[in-house]
Amino acid sequence: MLAQNLLNGLMAGWIYILVALGLTLVLSIVGIVQLAHGEIYMVGAYIVYYFCVSAGLNFFLSLLISILCVGFLGVILEKFFLRPFRDDVEGAIISTIALILILQTAIVAIAGVSYKDIPSPIQGVVKVFGAVLSWERLITILVSIVLVSALLIFITKTKIGQAMVAVSEDRVAAALQGINVNRVSSVAMFLGCALAAAAGGLTGAIFDVTPFIGGFALMKGIEVIILGGLGSIPGAIIGGLILGFIDGLVTPLLSVQLAGIIGLVVIILILLFRPQGLLGHE
Amino acid sequence: MKKLSLISLMIMLTCGLILGAYTEVGLAASSKDEAKTLKIGVMAPLTGPSSSAGLPHSRITQLAAEWINGRGGITIKGQKYVIELAIEDEKETSDTAITAATKLIELHKVKFIVGTISPTLAAAVAPVTEKAHVIRSLWHGEGAPIELSPNTPFTFRVPVVPRDFAPQLLKYLVKTYPNAKKITMLYIDAPAAPFLFEKTKQAAEALGLNVLGLDLYPSATRDFYPLLSKVLASKPDAIYCTALPHLMGGILKSARELGYNGPIFNLSPSSPETVRNIAGKALATHCIVPAPDVNSPEMTPMIKQITKMVLNKYKECNSDYVRQWDSFWWMVQAIEKAQNLDPSEVAKTWEKMDRIEASTGTGKMGGRQSYGINHIGVLPFAVTRMMNGELEHVGWFTPEIP
Numbered sequence: 261m262l263a264q265n266l267l268n269g270l271m272a273g274w275i276y277i278l279v280a281l282g283l284t285l286v287l288s289i290v291g292i293v294q295l296a297h298g299e300i301y302m303v304g305a306y307i308v309y310y311f312c313v314s315a316g317l318n319f320f321l322s323l324l325i326s327i328l329c330v331g332f333l334g335v336i337l338e339k340f341f342l343r344p345f346r347d348d349v350e351g352a353i354i355s356t357i358a359l360i361l362i363l364q365t366a367i368v369a370i371a372g373v374s375y376k377d378i379p380s381p382i383q384g385v386v387k388v389f390g391a392v393l394s395w396e397r398l399i400t401i402l403v404s405i406v407l408v409s410a411l412l413i414f415i416t417k418t419k420i421g422q423a424m425v426a427v428s429e430d431r432v433a434a435a436l437q438g439i440n441v442n443r444v445s446s447v448a449m450f451l452g453c454a455l456a457a458a459a460g461g462l463t464g465a466i467f468d469v470t471p472f473i474g475g476f477a478l479m480k481g482i483e484v485i486i487l488g489g490l491g492s493i494p495g496a497i498i499g500g501l502i503l504g505f506i507d508g509l510v511t512p513l514l515s516v517q518l519a520g521i522i523g524l525v526v527i528i529l530i531l532l533f534r535p536q537g538l539l540g541h542e
Numbered sequence: 543m544k545k546l547s548l549i550s551l552m553i554m555l556t557c558g559l560i561l562g563a564y565t566e567v568g569l570a571a572s573s574k575d576e577a578k579t580l581k582i583g584v585m586a587p588l589t590g591p592s593s594s595a596g597l598p599h600s601r602i603t604q605l606a607a608e609w610i611n612g613r614g615g616i617t618i619k620g621q622k623y624v625i626e627l628a629i630e631d632e633k634e635t636s637d638t639a640i641t642a643a644t645k646l647i648e649l650h651k652v653k654f655i656v657g658t659i660s661p662t663l664a665a666a667v668a669p670v671t672e673k674a675h676v677i678r679s680l681w682h683g684e685g686a687p688i689e690l691s692p693n694t695p696f697t698f699r700v701p702v703v704p705r706d707f708a709p710q711l712l713k714y715l716v717k718t719y720p721n722a723k724k725i726t727m728l729y730i731d732a733p734a735a736p737f738l739f740e741k742t743k744q745a746a747e748a749l750g751l752n753v754l755g756l757d758l759y760p761s762a763t764r765d766f767y768p769l770l771s772k773v774l775a776s777k778p779d780a781i782y783c784t785a786l787p788h789l790m791g792g793i794l795k796s797a798r799e800l801g802y803n804g805p806i807f808n809l810s811p812s813s814p815e816t817v818r819n820i821a822g823k824a825l826a827t828h829c830i831v832p833a834p835d836v837n838s839p840e841m842t843p844m845i846k847q848i849t850k851m852v853l854n855k856y857k858e859c860n861s862d863y864v865r866q867w868d869s870f871w872w873m874v875q876a877i878e879k880a881q882n883l884d885p886s887e888v889a890k891t892w893e894k895m896d897r898i899e900a901s902t903g904t905g906k907m908g909g910r911q912s913y914g915i916n917h918i919g920v921l922p923f924a925v926t927r928m929m930n931g932e933l934e935h936v937g938w939f940t941p942e943i944p
Binding site: 379383 | 597767768787801820824
C-alpha cells in the first residue's frame with residue numbers, strides 16, 4: 261500500500277512540476293503571471309488528440325508535434341499578448357485573462373465540449389515493489405524526468421540559457437550587458453509553453469481532454485511555484501514533488517478533500533517561515 | 543366600344559372572383575392557422591465545465607420544440623400555439639442560475655421553465671420560481687428533499703435519478719453477481735450525497751448486502767489512483783458510484799489498472815459510449831450504467847427517431863441527449879392535457895397524470911409517499927453493461943416510486 265501511494269504521489273508530482281516549470285520560467289523572465297498557462301496545457305492536449313486520433317499518427321510523434329506547435333504559439337503570444345504589458349501589471353492580468361477566453365472559446369468552437377480521449381501509447385500495467393502503475397503513467401514520469409533534465413542542461417550549459425538566468429535576476433542589467441531581452445523572453449515562452457504542452461499531452465492519455473482542464477493545471481502550477489519560490493526551477497521541482505506526495509499519501513489515509521487542505525496548510529506554514537518560498541530569493 | 547366594356551367587365555369580374563376566392567382562402571387559412579406563441583424558458587450551463595452536459599440538454603430541447611411545432615404545435619381550447627424557447631445560460635453557480643431564472647421570469651415573462659442541472663442549483667432557484675408560480679421541470683437530481691419536496695409545488699422532475707436507480711441496480715447485482723456481498727460507495731462530494739448514501743445503504747441492507755462505507759470526491763478530481771487505492775484496500779465485491787461520464791471513465795480505468803475486477807455501477811445515468819471511450823475498450827468490462835446505448839436495436843422507436851434527428855443536426859448523439867427529451871415533452875403534454883396556460887392548473891393536472899408518453903415507453907407520475915409530492919416521473923429506463931469493451935443492452939427497468 262505504501263509503495264502504491266508513493267508511486268501515485270510521484271506521478272502526480274511530475275505532472276505538477278512540468279506545469280509549474282513553464283509557469284515559473286515565464287514569470288521569472290517575461291515578468292508576467294501567465295494566467296492562460298492552463299489553457300496552453302489544454303491546447304497541447306488537443307493537438308496530441310487530433311494528430312493521434314484524426315491523423316492516426318503515433319502518440320510520441322503527436323506529442324513532439326504538439327510540443328513544437330505550442331512552443332511556437334507561445335512565441336507569438338509572448339510578442340502580442342505579454343510583451344506589451346511587461347511593466348503593466350493590470351494590463352498583463354487583463355491580457356492573460358483575455359487569452360484564457362480566446363483559447364478556450366476557440367477550442368470549444370473547433371472541437372466542441374464533449375470529452376475526448378487520447379489512446380494509450382502502450383496498454384497494460386507495470387508492477388514495481390508490489391505497486392501497480394499503468395504504462396502511460398510510467399511513460400509520463402520518465403518523459404517528465406527527461407524534459408526537466410534537458411531544461412536544466414539547456415539553462416546551465418548554453419549561452420542563451422545563461423542569458424535567461426541573467427534576465428531573470430536583473431533585466432535592466434542584462435540588457436546593459438548586451439543581452440537581447442526580447443529574444444530571451446521569446447525563448448522562455450517557447451520553453452514554458454512546450455513544457456505545458458508536454459504535460460497536457462501526457463496527461464491527456466491518462467485522463468480525459470475537455471476545453472476546461474486548464475483551470476486545475478493553473479491552480480496546481482501556482483501552488484507549486486509559491487511553495488518552491490517564485491522563479492526558482494529547483495524550487496518548482498521540490499514543490500511539485502511535495503504536493504504530489506501529499507496527494508498520493510494523504511488521500512488514501514484520510515480523504516481527497518483533506519489532501520487538498522493539507523497541501524495548502526503546508527504552503528501557508530512554509531510561507532510563514534520563508535515568505536520567498538523554499539528556494540526563492542528575497 | 544360596348545364589346546370592349548363587356549370584356550373589361552368580365553376581366554374585372556374574373557379578377558375579382560379570383561382575388562376574392564384567394565382572399566377568402568387566405569383569410570380562412572389565416573384564421574385557422576394563426577397560432578399564438580407559447581414561450582418556454584430553458585436553463586442550462588452553456589459555458590464552463592458543465593457545458594458538456596448543458597449543451598446537449600439545450601440542443602435536445604430545441605429539437606423537441608421543433609418536432610412539436612412541426613406536428614402543429616399544441617392546441618389549448620381550440621387555439622393553436624407554437625412553442626418558442628427562451629434559453630438562458632445558468633453557468634455553474636447559484637448566483638448565475640438565480641439570475642437566469644429571474645431573467646426568464648421578469649424579462650421573457652415565461653410561466654414554464656425546463657432546467658437547473660444540479661440539486662444545488664435546483665435548491666437555489668426554487669425560491670424564485672416557486673414565488674412566481676412558475677412551473678419548473680428539472681433536468682437532474684439525486685433524489686434529495688433539497689431538490690423537490692411538498693414545499694416546491696411548482697417543481698417537477700421527469701428523469702429517473704440515482705436514488706431511484708439504486709434499488710434496481712442493487713437487485714441486478716444480487717441476481718447477476720450472486721457472490722458479491724460487500725459493496726462500497728464512491729460519490730461526488732455534493733450536499734445530497736449523505737442522503738443518497740443512506741437511501742442506498744437501506745436498500746442494500748434490505749437485500750442482505752454489507753455496505754463497507756462511503757468515500758466522497760470533488761467533481762474536479764482527475765487522478766483516481768490515490769482514492770481508489772484507499773477504496774480497494776477494503777476489498778469490496780462491487781462499487782457503486784455517482785459520476786459524470788468522464789469521471790466514471792476515469793474511475794473504471796484506474797480501478798482496472800489497480801487490479802480490481804469486480805462490477806462497478808454508476809448510479810448516475812452517464813453515457814456508456816463516453817465511459818467506454820475514456821476507460822478504453824480493453825478496460826471497459828463489468829461496468830453497469832442506467833443509461834441507454836442509443837445504437838442498440840433494443841431501443842424504442844421514439845429513441846431511434848430522436849437519435850436520427852440529433853445525428854442529422856449535430857453529427858453526434860449519445861444518451862446525454864436522449865435522456866432530456868422527456869423533461870420537456872412531459873411538460874408540454876401536461877400543458878396540453880390541462881388545456882390551460884395557468885401554471886397552477888397545469889400543476890394540478892400534471893401531478894394526477896397516470897399515463898404519459900415517454901421516449902422510453904409509457905410512464906406516469908409518482909412520488910407521493912417517497913417524496914411527499916406526486917411530482918416525480920415514473921418511466922422506464924434502460925440499463926447498459928460494458929463487457930469486454932462492448933455495450934450490452936441489459937434491459938428496460940421501471941423504478942418503484944410510490
